[in-house]
Amino acid sequence: MILRPEPTIGSCHSCMTPADSGQESSPNLREREKSEDRRRFLKRTSAALIGGAVLATGADLFAAKRPPAVGDKWSIHSWGMVIDVEKCIGCGRCVHACKIENNVPEEFFRTWIERYRYFDGEVVVDSPHGGAHGFAGEDDKRVPDKAFFVPKLCNACEKSPCVQVCPVGATFETPDGAVLVDKEYCIGCRYCVQACPYGCRYIHPETKVADKCTFCYHRIHKGQLPACVEACPTGARMFGDLKDKNSEVSRFLRENKTFVLKPHLNTYPKVFYHGIDSEVR
Amino acid sequence: MVPQMTRLMIIFGVLVLLYFVVRWIAKPESFYWFGHYRGEALAEAVAQPLRYAPVGDCADCHDEEARQNRSGPHRSISCQTCHDAGMDHVNDPDQSNILHPEPSTLCILCHSANHSRPRGFPQVVVADHAEGMECNDCHMTHNPGEFQ
Numbered sequence: 001m002i003l004r005p006e007p008t009i010g011s012c013h014s015c016m017t018p019a020d021s022g023q024e025s026s027p028n029l030r031e032r033e034k035s036e037d038r039r040r041f042l043k044r045t046s047a048a049l050i051g052g053a054v055l056a057t058g059a060d061l062f063a064a065k066r067p068p069a070v071g072d073k074w075s076i077h078s079w080g081m082v083i084d085v086e087k088c089i090g091c092g093r094c095v096h097a098c099k100i101e102n103n104v105p106e107e108f109f110r111t112w113i114e115r116y117r118y119f120d121g122e123v124v125v126d127s128p129h130g131g132a133h134g135f136a137g138e139d140d141k142r143v144p145d146k147a148f149f150v151p152k153l154c155n156a157c158e159k160s161p162c163v164q165v166c167p168v169g170a171t172f173e174t175p176d177g178a179v180l181v182d183k184e185y186c187i188g189c190r191y192c193v194q195a196c197p198y199g200c201r202y203i204h205p206e207t208k209v210a211d212k213c214t215f216c217y218h219r220i221h222k223g224q225l226p227a228c229v230e231a232c233p234t235g236a237r238m239f240g241d242l243k244d245k246n247s248e249v250s251r252f253l254r255e256n257k258t259f260v261l262k263p264h265l266n267t268y269p270k271v272f273y274h275g276i277d278s279e280v281r
Numbered sequence: 282m283v284p285q286m287t288r289l290m291i292i293f294g295v296l297v298l299l300y301f302v303v304r305w306i307a308k309p310e311s312f313y314w315f316g317h318y319r320g321e322a323l324a325e326a327v328a329q330p331l332r333y334a335p336v337g338d339c340a341d342c343h344d345e346e347a348r349q350n351r352s353g354p355h356r357s358i359s360c361q362t363c364h365d366a367g368m369d370h371v372n373d374p375d376q377s378n379i380l381h382p383e384p385s386t387l388c389i390l391c392h393s394a395n396h397s398r399p400r401g402f403p404q405v406v407v408a409d410h411a412e413g414m415e416c417n418d419c420h421m422t423h424n425p426g427e428f429q
Contacts, residue, residue, distance in 0.1 A: 045289060052297050074315065074323065089398045091390040093362050100366045101332045115397050134390035135397065147397035172318035182322035185309075218329035227333045227366075233358040233391060 075175035079215050080242040080270040081229075082249045082258065083151055087236035090115060090149035095132040097231035101216060108202045110213040111153035111228055116279060117144040123279050150280050151237065153228070154179060154200040154213035155261060155269035162192035162201060162212075171210065177242070177270055178215045186210050197265050215239070242270065332366040339367065342374065346423050353424030363387055384416035388425075 098111045113131030117124045156179050170186035173179050186209035193201045204211040216226035229239045240247035258272040314320025339360040340347035361367050370379040394404040421427040
């Protein structure tokens with residue numbers, strides 16, 4: 001005898017496929033109830049597991065101690081750079097110096113110079129060899145309406161997209177405001193290279209890990225200026241402590257009109273530009 | 282308590298334990314010193330050696346050149362802007378480990394006529410200014426405002 005599904009179990013009735021209706025219903029239902037039980041059980045167990053793990057991590061976080069020797073000295077500064085585009089002559093010594101100081105491979109750049117030229121409404125932007133060999137020759141016979149050079153580098157964002165996407169915590173904002181890559185910890189997945197809205201990162205062809213401008217972290221912690229600032233002949237690049245009201249950068253920011261690149265992205269860069277145009281992004 | 286509950290509690294306990302074991306193995310000691318990263322990476326970044334020597338080191342030996350430079354229009358320019366990184370030279374003052382740039386290729390990086398340079402910056406069309414000559418045929422190298 002073939003049992004028909006009982007009409008009292010309306011909910012099951014409605015969800016049954018035509019294939020089900022021909023089968024014995026009671027074992028089927030028991031099976032279903034069991035699996036629902038199991039599902040509820042699994043849900044609760046996994047919730048408890050995740051909860052436990054979160055609690056454990058939290059407890060561990062509070063327990064994490066700071067190195068006694070270092071203390072808070074890393075956070076007494078907040079480094080920043082101001083670039084006065086009206087002083088930049090496009091000689092490329094900054095790019096050259098950066099390459100020497102930081103062993104940046106050929107055709108990769110931690111900093112580079114872009115040339116903007118406006119010809120009757122048309123904007124031409126170029127950067128031959130990142131500007132490392134200068135812009136000695138004029139390759140265009142036309143005379144531009146206006147033209148200028150824009151040095152670019154890591155913007156050391158306060159809310160860095162690159163830091164947010166790193167899956168292993170290998171890139172980070174230091175307590176004094178530079179954004180660094182932990183070469184030992186980076187897995188070379190390239191997320192950060194894609195995430196940087198300013199195109200400031202690359203994968204180093206030898207180490208295969210992400211590399212970028214560090215504000216010459218090794219130099220500024222030895223009381224020196226970054227190599228690009230050191231090499232700039234016109235003072236177009238200024239570097240200093242944004243927390244120090246008497247520093248060159250703080251004074252410049254106080255007294256001049258400055259702009260950051262792509263402000264709509266809310267990345268809060270610590271590299272400021274003076275004298276750029278809306279075409280510069 | 283039902284027996285299957287006991288079994289699950291044991292599995293749960295083992296999983297929690299496993300989490301801590303993996304964490305203990307995988308988490309570097311300095312992680313979370315400052316934030317979600319290895320704190321020692323800061324010290325490692327600082328340990329990178331200098332290639333450009335500290336400002337002022339050059340004048341310790343080359344006081345004559347430094348004096349010439351300070352009295353000319355290039356007074357604000359660092360020695361290493363033209364001579365490249367000098368840390369090797371400071372550590373081992375050998376004649377051959379510092380760059381003596383060719384004026385004909387170096388000067389034009391800044392001073393060849395280019396529309397993109399700021400107005401008022403001294404620029405020359407090399408062919409009109411001194412065809413076939415070296416810059417230092419006339420200009421003093423460390424004080425280009427003076428002439429030979």
